[in-house]
Amino acid sequence: MKITHCLHTAILVSDLQKADDFYGQILGLEKVDRILKYPGVWYQVGDYQIHLIVHPNLITSLPNTEQWGRNNHIALAVDDLNQAIENLQNHGHLVQHSRSGRQAIFVKDPDGNIIEITQVINP
Structure with missing residues (x-):
């Protein structure tokens, strides 16, 4: 396969x-x-x-509440991370910066699912 x-x-x-x-x-x-x-x-x-x-009875759990990126998550790419951070914060969403040093953040959706947003520069 x-x-x-x-x-x-x-x-x-x-x-x-x-x-x-x-x-x-x-x-x-x-x-x-x-x-x-x-x-x-x-x-x-x-x-x-x-x-x-x-799923109306959804219970979301985060095994690692300290580092959101060490939980199940989906990663999305953006070309301007600062703009993404500003947009999320303007809508009341907390962001957590990646501790790896990468240009990446983590944010929770309304149910607590983790979304990684990473800056990707296209050549």
Whole structure:
């Protein structure tokens, strides 16, 4: 077997409206049509998708509350990390800078799922 690329990541959320506001409005991800009938929202990021799936009794746990990046998370790339930080903080979201020294931060979505945002400079 040879894996050729990653197709999507599914993220469980308890409140679809709050999650859609975070992923669609604050992060600015592009919403795409879904083909499944259960509650959720799909976003397109390049040739990759993020699927939000509603789980009304969701309990999110962070085994490592000190370093958010040492928990399950999804990583997204931006070209201007300072702009991303400002946008997130303007919307009331706390950010945690990567302790590795990389140009990266971690933020929690409304359900406490961790999102890594890393600055990537294209040549």
